[in-house]
Amino acid sequence: MLELYHGATSVCSSKVRIGLGEKGLDWKSHPINLAKGEQNTPDYLLLNPKGVVPTVVDGDLVVVESSVILEYFDSLGTGPRLMPEDPRDCARARVWLARCIDVHAAINTMTFSTVGRSRILASVTPEGSDASIQRMPNPAARTKRRDLLKNGLESLYVADAFFALRTLFDEMQKALERGPWLLGEDYSLADTALISYVDRLDRLGFSGLWDSRTPQVGRWLTASRARPSYQEGVSDYAGDADTDSMRAVGAMIWPDLQQKWERFLSL
Ligand SMILES: N[C@@H](CCC(=O)N[C@@H](CS)C(=O)NCC(=O)O)C(=O)O
Known part of the structure; x- marks a missing residue:
């Protein structure tokens, strides 16, 4: 098994x-x-x-x-096939999967420069936080975490995250103007791969990143959440109280984030 x-x-x-x-x-x-x-x-x-x-x-x-x-x-042969058979659609799906590396880095940045940071600063001593970072085996991940906790939204990593998110939302908006799912009419592995990243931003209270500029993203997130797999994979593990508390902290950070995001978009 x-x-x-x-x-x-x-x-x-x-x-x-x-x-x-x-x-x-x-x-x-x-x-x-x-x-x-x-x-x-x-x-x-x-x-x-x-x-x-x-x-x-x-x-x-x-x-x-x-x-x-x-x-x-x-590839295991159980359930519906989620990677399209058509080679062109298969390549499109793989591009979405490859994007996840950048998207995950951006979500990590958006979490630990905002709500994650506030929670850690409020609940862990600087020594305790540094000791847990020191146990991370990847030196690049350690450097990044330290920078995000020190500098919050002023971190240089935030510009990288904004670039990845603008690219993601623009590509999603274009794709979703052609059909309900990222590859068109049919739900695919591309959708499976992206849901939890966009969901995290929404749970942080940052849906303003796409609401007005790339609204198809929000429409797609709502449709993705209606699938039973979302209940099993996400809702069953994410407590409502925790999400409410993340949103409450996120709401306090949002005005500063929004200002920085809009400045980035205008450049
Ligand atoms: N590219 C990896 C990223 C894995 C990753 O960074 N996972 C995070 C949670 S989403 C983690 O385990 N972080 C451990 C830590 O922060 O110490 C993947 O997609 O599996």
Whole structure:
């Protein structure tokens, strides 16, 4: 049976759980508590040397990278096929999957420069926070986390995130003007791959990033949330109280974020 190592509210874990739901696959859960640093234990690092979730184990096969995991699920022959047969549509889907690397980096930035940062600063001492960052095995991820916690929305990483998000929303708007889903009429692996990232921004209270400029993104998010896989993969793990508290903090940060976003768009 497929075994999934995952974090309850991690976006990449939600993405993979949505994929499991869409494919109707059975799986065994290995919860990893990211706040407690369980992603950095020696045993877990043997599976995933970067100390990140998700990881899938299928017998003697270990699969990392959420988009690769989704393609693996789709290749197993259970449930509806989510990668199109047509080579051109298949290439289009793979471009969406490849974009997820940049998009995830942007979501990480938007989380830890805003609401994540406020929560950490309010609940963990600087020494405690630095000790947990020091346990992250990837030096680039450590440098980034320190910078986001120190500088918030003034971090240089925010410009990179804005660029990735503007590109994402523009491409989504164009695609979704042609049909209800990213590849047109049919739901595909491209949609599965992107839902949890956009969902996170909405849960942070940042839907203003697309509401007026690229409104198809919001329409698509609503349609994606209506699928049973969203309930199984996201809602069952994200408490309403936690989302309400994220939105409340996000609402205080939004005016500054909005100003910076609009300045970026005008350049
Ligand atoms: N490109 C990877 C990114 C994985 C990743 O960074 N996951 C985050 C959660 S969404 C994580 O485990 N972070 C651990 C940490 O911050 O220490 C994927 O798509 O699987």
